[in-house]
Amino acid sequence: MTSTIDDGKFSGWLHTGSGGTFMRAPRVAPQQSELRAAGVTAAVLGFPWDAMCISRTGTNHGPHAIREASDQFSLFNANTGVDLNDHYTLADCGDVPIVPGNAITTMNRAEAIVDEILAAGAMPVTLGGDHSVTIACVRAFAKKHRNAGLILVDSHFDTALEVGGEELSHCCPITRAVDAGFDPKKIVIVGTNGWMNPKNELDYIKDNGITLMPLDDIIEKGAQRVGREAREIAGDGTDSVYLTFDIDAIDGSAAPGTGVSAPGGMTSREAIALVAELGRGGLGGMDLVEVSPPYDHDGITSRLAVRLILDMLAAGASK
DSSP: OOOOEETTEEOSOOOTTSOOSGGGOOBOOSSHHHHHHTTOSEEEEEEOOOTTOSSOOOGGGHHHHHHHHHTTOOSBOTTTOOBGGGTOOEEEEEEOOOOTTOHHHHHHHHHHHHHHHHHTTOEEEEEESSTTHHHHHHHHHHHHOTTEEEEEEOSSOOOOSOBTTBTTSTTOHHHHHHHHTOOGGGEEEESOOGGGOOHHHHHHHHHHTOEEEOHHHHHHHOHHHHHHHHHHHHHTTOSEEEEEEEGGGBBTTTOOSSSSOBTTOBOHHHHHHHHHHHGGGOOSEEEEEOOOGGGOSTTHHHHHHHHHHHHHHHHHHTO
16 A cells, blocks of 8 residues: 655555554644644544443553554545545644543543643544543533533443442543533433443433433434434534544444443444434534453454544534
């Protein structure tokens, strides 16, 4: 394979492992001045953190694996004719400088970085990490957008108040989003698995008026219709919408590389159709979490993660 570069943007294929960044994007420091000077509109941020995971660990290796898998993809979709270079100036801002064993400091650091990305007018695209990384992202997003919508795609509700006294658990991103200022009536949870969630978290959803669209809805209505309905609810009268996608929403046969592999989850095609619809109204920020390379087979989960991110970006480009 040969390298083809046009005006600093990728337009052909490069050798695997040649870049080290997501989609071979240039590295730009996660500072408002640097991002503005580079004209960045979509900023990728790795968050290699899994200290809040209550199941199988390994998601701290997720950002590296996703970046490596992205070397196999192009920013141009030959089936649709969409070239993401025409719609985004993409940059890779590196990784959050985590502090092992210190969730509070780590979250504060991540929140400050996402603050900088948003202040620069760019869309943060965060690569997890366990699902607690979303907490830092939505805290920053809620400061930027006082009337924001939120969509979660997940096998799990993620509405725990705490887990063993830990409020920054990867089971708590939705409750922390509400604490940060998200209106529960503008939050939609999609793709949940009935056998993998506790009743008390369902009670929180009902008590707060959060919209729940379980896996059964996708099976009965189809992914596109569910995506359209979720987008309409989260985007109704809001300033912007944040999307967080947990890879464990997808069936374990297509996404084995995660802490809690989901039997009977969405197919990869359903997930692709879903995100293509969710992103159609335009997103202000997104993350993809819970890719755990130690449990992946032949990197299929990481490659699917890249595909989902590209389709989310493409959907926003077509709004």
